[in-house]
Amino acid sequence: MTTVNTTAAVQVAGLQKAFGDLEVLRGIDFEVARGEVVCIIGPSGSGKSTLLRCVNLLEEPTAGKVYVGGVELTDPDVDIDAARRRVGMVFQQFNLFPHLSVLGNVTIAQRKVLRRSADEADRIARDNLARVGLADKVDAYPAQLSGGQQQRVAIARALAMGPDVMLFDEPTSALDPELVGDVLGVMRRLALEGMTMLVVTHEMSFAREVADRVVFMDGGVIVEEGPPSKVIGDPTHERTRTFLSRVLDPAAAEVEE
Amino acid sequence: MTEHAEAAPRLTRRQRRRMILGGEYGIFVVAVVLLVSLANWGALKTNFAEWRVAKTLFPDIITVALRNTLLFTVTGFALGLAAGLVLALMRLSSVPPYRWFAIAYIEVFRGLPALLIFIFVGTGVPLAFPGVNFPGGVYGQAALALGAVSAAYMAETIRAGIEAVPRGQMEAARTLGMSHGRAMRSIIIPQALRIVIPPLTNELVLLFKDSSLALYLGVTLQQRELSKLAQDVTGQQGNTTPIIVAALCYLIITIPLGHLARRLEARQKRGQR
Numbered sequence: 001m002t003t004v005n006t007t008a009a010v011q012v013a014g015l016q017k018a019f020g021d022l023e024v025l026r027g028i029d030f031e032v033a034r035g036e037v038v039c040i041i042g043p044s045g046s047g048k049s050t051l052l053r054c055v056n057l058l059e060e061p062t063a064g065k066v067y068v069g070g071v072e073l074t075d076p077d078v079d080i081d082a083a084r085r086r087v088g089m090v091f092q093q094f095n096l097f098p099h100l101s102v103l104g105n106v107t108i109a110q111r112k113v114l115r116r117s118a119d120e121a122d123r124i125a126r127d128n129l130a131r132v133g134l135a136d137k138v139d140a141y142p143a144q145l146s147g148g149q150q151q152r153v154a155i156a157r158a159l160a161m162g163p164d165v166m167l168f169d170e171p172t173s174a175l176d177p178e179l180v181g182d183v184l185g186v187m188r189r190l191a192l193e194g195m196t197m198l199v200v201t202h203e204m205s206f207a208r209e210v211a212d213r214v215v216f217m218d219g220g221v222i223v224e225e226g227p228p229s230k231v232i233g234d235p236t237h238e239r240t241r242t243f244l245s246r247v248l249d250p251a252a253a254e255v256e257e
Numbered sequence: 258m259t260e261h262a263e264a265a266p267r268l269t270r271r272q273r274r275r276m277i278l279g280g281e282y283g284i285f286v287v288a289v290v291l292l293v294s295l296a297n298w299g300a301l302k303t304n305f306a307e308w309r310v311a312k313t314l315f316p317d318i319i320t321v322a323l324r325n326t327l328l329f330t331v332t333g334f335a336l337g338l339a340a341g342l343v344l345a346l347m348r349l350s351s352v353p354p355y356r357w358f359a360i361a362y363i364e365v366f367r368g369l370p371a372l373l374i375f376i377f378v379g380t381g382v383p384l385a386f387p388g389v390n391f392p393g394g395v396y397g398q399a400a401l402a403l404g405a406v407s408a409a410y411m412a413e414t415i416r417a418g419i420e421a422v423p424r425g426q427m428e429a430a431r432t433l434g435m436s437h438g439r440a441m442r443s444i445i446i447p448q449a450l451r452i453v454i455p456p457l458t459n460e461l462v463l464l465f466k467d468s469s470l471a472l473y474l475g476v477t478l479q480q481r482e483l484s485k486l487a488q489d490v491t492g493q494q495g496n497t498t499p500i501i502v503a504a505l506c507y508l509i510i511t512i513p514l515g516h517l518a519r520r521l522e523a524r525q526k527r528g529q530r
Contacts, residue, residue, distance in 0.1 A: 058432065084431065084433070084434045089429075089432040091429065095429035097426065097429070097430075108433075109433035109435060113439070114434075157433070161433060161434065
């Protein structure tokens with residue numbers, strides 16, 4: 001069937017996921033090469049977030065295999081905690097730890113999981129907070145930050161673990177419009193630095209400018225994929241065209257009777 | 258009523274409101290005047306506020322009785338908190354027997370009067386298991402009885418606290434490579450405990466009052482807490498003043514604690530976004 005591609009950062013083969021009777025993913029095959037930035041787009045309920053959550057096994061796939069850096073995560077005997085350390089994830093709702101300061105958020109997993117010394121964790125945390133432009137917020141608590149700042153702390157928290165792959169699950173969907181740019185700016189720089197990224201997003205301008213490849217999903221399958229100029233600029237499938245016209249020009253969408 | 262008022266609008270709305278308010282104050286004043294004039298102040302004073310009797314309580318009521326009450330409460334609370342946390346985690350465990358045990362324990366101990374638990378610990382256990390010695394004697398027994406009762410309540414409170422921590426917190430922790438247990442210890446439980454501080458403060462107030470049940474454990478003179486001491490002196494002196502003094506001792510602790518609980522609760526509400 002499928003061969004393990006050890007050079008791929010992420011490989012997904014025959015992935016299926018059902019919640020009870022509801023089939024959310026019905027056979028997904030795709031790969032993310034090292035250093036590649038892949039954006040997953042599609043209507044809500046198309047299964048794109050579930051796909052992302054299957055990549056680090058936050059959701060247990062019903063069938064199929066997931067490999068990260070050649071290690072099979074769907075193997076029942078895999079050390080899932082060790083495997084997850086190599087996959088950073090950024091959530092729509094940030095999910096910062098509210099009882100810890102910004103520095104505490106970025107150091108706790110380094111200390112408890114990677115067993116780094118306090119000094120080392122502190123230094124790496126400050127470096128990564130500087131990377132996302134929040135070096136001056138180390139002592140603040142999440143509740144004192146704007147949504148955009150919280151999301152950038154969440155990115156720094158994931159980066160501090162030194163991941164091979166970063167997953168972004170609609171990272172700007174919960175933000176006020178004027179704060180979206182800061183987060184996308186950080187992500188764009190990360191992409192330029194060569195990070196392997198898998199991004200579920202509704203930001204078509206980001207997908208167009210930053211992605212190496214765009215995957216359009218609908219109804220639990222990949223409808224089409226390719227370079228952004230192709231998928232967003234000149235889609236082959238009717239479903240892709242309908243979706244894009246609704247996203248790019250929402251005011252023109254027709255109401256179905 | 259309204260029809261009548263519309264038919265004969267002799268009073269304006271404001272006048273009517275003032276009249277109703279005046280009536281309410283009037284009833285209150287009449288009730289106070291009646292109470293004051295009918296009460297037998299002499300008898301009340303001799304029985305409830307006899308300075309001579311009150312004086313005999315000091316300093317023991319503070320140095321022995323209040324101290325013991327506080328000691329019973331604090332040890333019982335510590336034991337109950339530890340056991341309650343373990344029970345809450347068992348209640349949420351994915352291993353069914355743990356869940357069943359926690360549910361059974363909580364149901365049983367919440368459904369029984371605390372008095373029965375005290376009698377069981379004080380009388381039943383020594384009878385059923387001769388030769389068993391509680392560490393700390395009566396102090397150990399009181400801590401066990403209070404801890405056993407409060408553990409059931411605290412387990413439910415802590416479970417609710419753990420469940421109130423958003424699911425994304427566990428997901429974020431697991432995504433960073435933490436094991437389930439590590440995520441519980443470092444991320445979930447610290448947040449859950451913060452959430453349950455106000456209800457646990459109320460539980461402390463309840464425990465403080467329930468510590469009076471220690472008088473059923475068969476205590477020596479030096480082991481008496483507030484209620485027992487007050488009861489004993491009331492009997493010896495044939496005067497109710499000690500009860501009042503003991504009541505004041507309870508209130509100087511419970512009222513500030515209650516205020517503290519409400520303030521913590523208000524602060525938490527403000528902190529949420």
